[in-house]
Amino acid sequence: MGTPAKRPFDAAAASPIPRRFQAAVSAVSTAQILRASGYSAAEAAALRALSDVAGRYIESLGRAAAAFAEAHGRTEPNVADVVLALEEHALDGFPGASDPARPVLCSGALAELARFVDAVTEVPFAKPLPRRAPGSGARKGWESFAAAEREPPLRHVPHWLPRFPEGWEERFHGRGEATAKDEDTGEVAVKGSESFAAAHREPQLRHDPHWRPRFAEGWEERLRLRGRDETAAKDEEDTGEVVTVMANGNLVENGRSSVPENREKVLFRLGDKWRRRRQALPPEKCGGALELFVKRTEKLV
């Protein structure tokens, strides 16, 4: 389904029935048909299977009728399409099938149906099913930006998508305001994020799309300070020292090897190596693949 139809969509006819409900309803109606045929009981698995087959038969009829209608250039099937679909589903044939010029509306398939209707006693469904009233405030269908002839507010949103709901801007931007703990309600308003585009600012890093949330204030300092851990004394000596990378890839800190002489408890953190490499790396010591990385990290620092 691409753009919505030109006519207003009938919400009542299109209200979806939940899957388990539909399975239960079809099982009940199948059981009623079985009882009318002479069965007094059925295995549960057999009943489920037969009701599923019935649902698929209805879908198959609908699909065939819709295909015939489309072949004739119509969007809504009419009685001729349904009759042709019925003829196609008659696996054992029907009277009059051999005549290619047979009239559609007087076909033998319909005659068989009429015979069936006359012969069988009417057994209506056990309970009335709820049907949503057309004016009960159900969703009235969506409208695309193009159909509403409005420009999408954000640059990346294509015009064939549904319109944003009313009041989306307040809800979106309201989250980005400064927060304080609300004394009255005791809730903490979450400091939300607004995108770069909404704030009309360009993202600082080239790879970051403009629809992502803005970086928080002071992100640059935090990035530099990241991993600088005050608790581990060993790490504080390393800041500011030049770290060179040897040809075999071992980290050399001021001429010492990476393994400390006094082996105290070593803490492994995910940011460690990354932090060490971030400082000035002489490019001539690095291999070709590391140069690009060095350039990007130099830009960060």
Added chain:
Amino acid sequence: MMSGNSGGGGGGGPGGGMGPGMGGPVGGGGDGRHDDEAALTEFLSSLMDYTPTIPDELVEHYLGRSGFHCPDLRLTRLVAVATQKFLSDIASDSLQHCKARVAAPIKDNKSKQPKDRRLVLTMDDLSKALREHGVNLKHPEYFADSPSAGMAPSTREE
């Protein structure tokens, strides 16, 4: 009652209130055809009096899933009646299978009275009946909870 004749020309003449958007060619006149179409119209309108066992909402839901959207209730009823006929055909076929199986090994006349027996739809009968209508239904007879279930204790690995 309609007689499915083949003597008419092309079909699709406009009947009274057939349905929206009729697109068939209107052939040459013929009284027989008009009678047939009148009978068809009568059949379609009689559908509104007959309530199919399958409710309209369910049929519309299934038809909607396959792209069939038609505001005409008579077409929905037509599909519902067709499905009901399909189901009762399957039911009668499986009933025949059931009765045929019971009738074959007649040992004792008392135990096989058809009036006393309760007819139960089994997967076996249903599978045979559906095969003739083009549906392949395979039902496993049992499920085992472990690969060694049912085997002799001496062959089971501890």
